Amino acid sequence: MAYWLMKSEPSECSIDDLAATPTQTVPWFGVRNYQARNYMRDLMRVGDGVLFYHSSCPEPGVAGLAEVASTPYPDETQFDPKSPYFDAKSNREAPRWLLVDVKLRRKTPLLHLKRMRELPQLASMLLLRPGNRLSITPVTEDEWRAVNALLKD
Numbered sequence: 001m002a003y004w005l006m007k008s009e010p011s012e013c014s015i016d017d018l019a020a021t022p023t024q025t026v027p028w029f030g031v032r033n034y035q036a037r038n039y040m041r042d043l044m045r046v047g048d049g050v051l052f053y054h055s056s057c058p059e060p061g062v063a064g065l066a067e068v069a070s071t072p073y074p075d076e077t078q079f080d081p082k083s084p085y086f087d088a089k090s091n092r093e094a095p096r097w098l099l100v101d102v103k104l105r106r107k108t109p110l111l112h113l114k115r116m117r118e119l120p121q122l123a124s125m126l127l128l129r130p131g132n133r134l135s136i137t138p139v140t141e142d143e144w145r146a147v148n149a150l151l152k153d
Contacts, residue, residue: 025069
């Protein structure tokens with residue numbers, strides 16, 4: 001099993017939006033970074049743990065726990081000219097952008113980014129490195145355990 005941190009702007013899809021869907025599952029559409037795409041395509045497996053992270057908002061942080069719920073498949077937004085995620089260079093025969101479905105495990109109290117920065121056990125977490133703007137990053141097992149311990153407090 002692997003672990004991931006996946007960022008979502010609450011205005012796009014919040015943990016509450018995920019919880020409100022009938023299956024508590026959403027497609028993780030709109031990723032337009034090759035490294036993040038490659039994580040989904042090459043490394044993510046059904047059942048992998050996900051830290052659901054609210055980003056680009058007044059209070060960024062981990063808002064819940066989720067899991068990868070599908071194998072990768074084409075992100076339909078790349079083909080829709082009306083979508084902000086449209087990619088004119090992508091085609092159905094060889095789609096450029098993929099996604100996975102993410103399923104809610106549980107909503108948690110928000111673990112603020114500021115609090116995460118204070119913890120020595122998270123000092124090497126990719127999220128906390130200067131200049132890291134990836135929407136999907138791997139999380140080590142030790143980091144996963146440390147965050148989960150904080151979410152139980």
